[in-house]
Amino acid sequence: MKIRQENRKDYGEVYNVIKQAFLSAEHSDGTEQDLVVALRKGVSFIPDLSLVSVENNKIIGHILFTKITIGSNVELALAPLSVLPDYQKRGIGSALITEGHRIAKTLGYDYSVVLGNPRVYGKAGYVPASTYGIKPPFAVRDENFMAIKLNRDAKTLEGVVKYDNAFGID
Ligand SMILES: CC(C)(COP(=O)(O)OP(=O)(O)OC[C@H]1O[C@@H](n2cnc3c(N)ncnc32)[C@H](O)[C@@H]1OP(=O)(O)O)[C@@H](O)C(=O)NCCC(=O)NCCS
Numbered sequence: 027m028k029i030r031q032e033n034r035k036d037y038g039e040v041y042n043v044i045k046q047a048f049l050s051a052e053h054s055d056g057t058e059q060d061l062v063v064a065l066r067k068g069v070s071f072i073p074d075l076s077l078v079s080v081e082n083n084k085i086i087g088h089i090l091f092t093k094i095t096i097g098s099n100v101e102l103a104l105a106p107l108s109v110l111p112d113y114q115k116r117g118i119g120s121a122l123i124t125e126g127h128r129i130a131k132t133l134g135y136d137y138s139v140v141l142g143n144p145r146v147y148g149k150a151g152y153v154p155a156s157t158y159g160i161k162p163p164f165a166v167r168d169e170n171f172m173a174i175k176l177n178r179d180a181k182t183l184e185g186v187v188k189y190d191n192a193f194g195i196d
Pocket of ligand 1: 107119121
């Protein structure tokens with residue numbers, strides 16, 4: 027299994043990976059694949075942080091981090107993360123997160139936030155975002171809105187996350 031940056035030729039296959047993955051998801055509105063299509067067209071898209079995991083020339087997983095703002099700081103949101111159902115629970119999701127964080131650090135980002143299951147993201151180092159003073163722009167249980175500090179020396183951020191408009195959050 028290797029992880030590499032997504033390219034334009036992958037878009038169709040990635041669309042299906044996301045769709046298939048979220049059919050089995052705990053929480054899904056069934057439109058995560060369309061969210062990625064919309065995000066790619068916007069200003070929050072970072073091509074280096076749209077990654078695919080490939081096994082035998084087949085795309086089996088995808089991860090996307092897009093830009094968010096917290097006050098005047100530009101940071102990252104991890105969403106969505108998708109692994110084809112037949113390939114789940116084999117460490118592929120974790121490997122995509124780890125590689126995304128490595129690249130994010132080299133690009134100079136200090137924090138990434140994620141909305142999701144603490145059992146999936148806690149292992150990758152995410153803690154409740156409230157730990158860092160980072161607040162969600164919607165009502166959610168504290169344990170489900172998480173953040174990771176990518177750079178040990180990063181300054182504390184206090185503020186509410188503003189996502190790309192494609193997320194449909196006011
Ligand atoms: C969530 C998802 C990306 C995880 O990918 P994966 O390759 O199966 O994850 P990993 O094998 O790297 O597992 C990472 C950890 O998360 C846990 N985990 C994975 N899927 C889980 C689930 N559905 N519920 C609870 N824990 C889960 C694993 O048990 C593992 O922890 P462990 O090593 O302590 O057992 C994958 O299950 C998926 O695509 N799900 C459908 C889409 C989705 O829900 N995306 C996330 C939205 S928040």
